[in-house]
Amino acid sequence: MKIVPEMTGALDLAREIILVAMTREGLIGAGNRIPWHVPQELRLFRRLTLGGTVVMGRKTFESLGRPLDQRRNIVVSTTLSETPGITLCRDFPGAVAAAAQMGGKVYYIGGREIYRLALERAELLRISWISGNYAGDRYFPAFDRNHWRLATAKDYGVFVHECHLRVA
Numbered sequence: 001m002k003i004v005p006e007m008t009g010a011l012d013l014a015r016e017i018i019l020v021a022m023t024r025e026g027l028i029g030a031g032n033r034i035p036w037h038v039p040q041e042l043r044l045f046r047r048l049t050l051g052g053t054v055v056m057g058r059k060t061f062e063s064l065g066r067p068l069d070q071r072r073n074i075v076v077s078t079t080l081s082e083t084p085g086i087t088l089c090r091d092f093p094g095a096v097a098a099a100a101q102m103g104g105k106v107y108y109i110g111g112r113e114i115y116r117l118a119l120e121r122a123e124l125l126r127i128s129w130i131s132g133n134y135a136g137d138r139y140f141p142a143f144d145r146n147h148w149r150l151a152t153a154k155d156y157g158v159f160v161h162e163c164h165l166r167v168a
Contacts, residue, residue, distance in 0.1 A: 029138030
């Protein structure tokens with residue numbers, strides 16, 4: 001594992017976190033699905049988000065098929081009906097406000113528009129770089145890498161998980 005010692009304490013302090021799995025080309029989805037199946041990465045996602053709040057868009061929620069257990073689920077949608085197990089917010093600022101009231105860590109877990117908006121405010125960007133070539137139609141939004149500094153990286157074999165802290 002690669003670690004930048006002076007930055008590791010800040011990882012624990014980060015409250016708003018983007019959590020994404022993508023290829024080196026930025027691919028995050030194919031037909032409202034994840035184009036790969038990497039159980040170890042799914043276990044990492046679960047371990048990181050348990051007990052926290054997850055914020056997602058309607059399509060991400062629909063692809064999951066249900067609220068994530070042992071997490072507070074916030075879904076941003078103008079078309080979704082009230083659904084048991086989720087807090088429905090009609091816009092991103094409403095989701096941010098609802099998450100702040102819930103307290104604890106907030107994980108922005110997709111899709112593209114949620115990521116785009118979260119890039120303006122998140123303190124920590126956790127990326128699982130998935131190995132391999134996949135076809136798809138959804139990509140992580142472009143972002144200025146100068147605003148982020150690598151704090152840790154761990155190689156899991158089929159993916160590398162990096163933590164980047166906001167610096168600007």
